[in-house]
Each structure stands twice: as structure tokens, then as C-alpha cells.
Amino acid sequence: MNFKEIKEIKDKIMSGYQITRDEALQLSTTGHIEALYYSANQLRAKFCGFRFEMCSMFNVINGTCEEDCHWCPLSKISTIDYAAYQNFELYKVIERIAELHGKGVRRIELSAAHRSLNDEQLDDVINYYNAISAKCDIGLCASLGTLSLQQLQRLKAETKVKRYHCNIETSERFYPSVCTTNDIHDKYRTLQDAAKVGFQLCSGGIIGMGETMEDRIDMALKLRELGVNSISLNILFAFNGTPFEKHPMLGNQEILTTFALFRFINPRAQIRFARGRSLIKIIEKEALQAGINASAVGEILVAAKSTDIDNDIKVFKSEGFIL
Numbered sequence: 001m002n003f004k005e006i007k008e009i010k011d012k013i014m015s016g017y018q019i020t021r022d023e024a025l026q027l028s029t030t031g032h033i034e035a036l037y038y039s040a041n042q043l044r045a046k047f048c049g050f051r052f053e054m055c056s057m058f059n060v061i062n063g064t065c066e067e068d069c070h071w072c073p074l075s076k077i078s079t080i081d082y083a084a085y086q087n088f089e090l091y092k093v094i095e096r097i098a099e100l101h102g103k104g105v106r107r108i109e110l111s112a113a114h115r116s117l118n119d120e121q122l123d124d125v126i127n128y129y130n131a132i133s134a135k136c137d138i139g140l141c142a143s144l145g146t147l148s149l150q151q152l153q154r155l156k157a158e159t160k161v162k163r164y165h166c167n168i169e170t171s172e173r174f175y176p177s178v179c180t181t182n183d184i185h186d187k188y189r190t191l192q193d194a195a196k197v198g199f200q201l202c203s204g205g206i207i208g209m210g211e212t213m214e215d216r217i218d219m220a221l222k223l224r225e226l227g228v229n230s231i232s233l234n235i236l237f238a239f240n241g242t243p244f245e246k247h248p249m250l251g252n253q254e255i256l257t258t259f260a261l262f263r264f265i266n267p268r269a270q271i272r273f274a275r276g277r278s279l280i281k282i283i284e285k286e287a288l289q290a291g292i293n294a295s296a297v298g299e300i301l302v303a304a305k306s307t308d309i310d311n312d313i314k315v316f317k318s319e320g321f322i323l
Helices: 003-014 021-028 033-048 090-102 119-135 149-158 184-196 213-226 252-265 277-288 309-318
Strands: 053-061 107-112 139-143 161-165 200-207 230-235 270-273 294-300
Touching: 003 021, 003 033, 003 252, 021 213, 021 252, 033 252, 053 090, 053 119, 053 139, 053 270, 053 309, 090 119, 090 294, 107 119, 107 161, 119 139, 119 149, 149 161, 149 184, 161 184, 161 230, 184 200, 184 213, 200 213, 213 252, 230 252, 230 277, 252 270, 252 277, 270 277, 277 309, 294 309
Parallel strands: 053 107, 053 294, 107 139, 139 161, 161 200, 200 230, 230 270, 270 294
Antiparallel strands: none
């Protein structure tokens, strides 16, 4: 697409139009990338304003996972001895949450690096959420795997959790190339059930695992179909000891183009930096002007280092965002 065509489709989206798959594919090959990024930023400003949401994440279920997710250092096929996977100590976490909240973090997510939870584990997590709620008035999110409808109903009824997260990771076509022990349709079902019981939805995936731009577009379209209003975009961190340890890093332009396309396809969603953000510091400010309007900060699960939240705040504010 040329400059004029990019502007025309951006204007149509601003009037309520939903971009098609073919149009997204055409955008992905444009030679007018600056126009693409600029238009994505305009869509973000139109539909989301300048409010920027920071969230932080904490693991609650420890130990290696039974899944074979090829990107993950905790999967059963990883050869990593991940000593940094610390036990969840609630009182320390509550202290840290209060500190992060004071700096402007508006949501925290408790996460389990497993397919799902049994009812006893869910009891513990519900108690964790209620202990946090008693000490800190912060938005609560959950990333607890493919819970059953009944478990999701309990979580909704017994806690103040408002948002449920379950990454679909990639396109349906490519998913068997990155995980064989889990069915992507179980993830779809979990998100659909979470919406049924009244949760806001958070989902997304990882880019840089060997998928094509077409796969990324299909993932973005699926997230739109599912009604996901918070999209986490992770960039593969190629851990030694995982099957993806030798995967090359995506080029900067490909990453920025992916962010922009997600904004064109999901103009009203929060589109969030997640894991792997440390790999793209050189283009971080450009990404913030190409559709990104949220970020994980502070603790970011087991597969990424904690971020420097004070510096993060400076960067986000310098790009015109309100925290």
C-alpha cells in the first residue's frame, strides 16, 4: 500500500471499519513504513487516548512445567536448571505490590506456569488474592492456565479479580510447531469461558519463534474475534537449553511493523510490551509511537528480568503518556 492507501484505511478504521486479513497482509509489505507507524499511533490516540497502563506479574505456582512449550525455560524439555524460580512468599509480594502501586502500577497479575490448577491450588490462589485486596487497592488479574468454567466462576465470585489472561501464543496453523502437549483450542475455550463469567480478557503471544508475518496477522485477528481488550506482545528471548536457543532475533523494522499491524487490527485494545522488551531498547521509543500503550514493568514472570520501573516511567512520560 502507498501513503494515500494507508491513510484511507486508517480513516475508515477511525469511522468504525474492521480491517480485513487481505488488507493487513498488504499493509505488512508496504514500503511506506513511517506512514504505517504514524497511522497506527493516530489510531491509538483516537481510540485509547494517552493513558498508559503499567502492570506487574508474580509467579504463584513453582516448579518445572509438564508442557513442552519450546520457548520456555521451565518446560519439561528444557535443560535449564532455573534457580531463579523462587518460592512465592505472600508477605514479601504484598510489600512489593504496595511499592509498585505507589509508583503508578495499576494492575498486578498472579501467574502459574502450568497448564491449569487443581481445586486445592485454586483455593490457595483465591486466598492470595484476598490477602492482597485487604492490603492494597490495586487492579487484579489472573493468569492461571486453562481453568474450567466452574473454576473461573469461583475465581470471579470469591475474589476481586477483573481480568483473565491466557496467551494463545501464535496462529492456529503455527501452534503445533511450538507446543505439542497443549491444544490451542483449549486456550480459546478458556478465554470464551472467562468472558462468559464476566472477566475482561488479556491474551497475546510471542513473536520471533519462526512464524511468518501472516501467522502474526492471524493471531491478531483471532484476538479480535475473541474480544480481547488487553494484548500482550512478547519477543522471543532465546534461552540456552531450549529448542529455540539458536533462533535469530527479529529485525527492528519487522518488530515495529508487527506492533503497528496489531494496532490496525485491534484499534481499541491495550497493546502491551511484555517479555523480551529488554531486547528492543534501541527501538522502544519508536514502538511507543507505533501503537503500544501499555507495558509490563517491575516483576515480569520467570522468563525475564525485572525492569527498572523508575526509568520506565521516565520513558513513558517522555513520549507523552499519562500514567
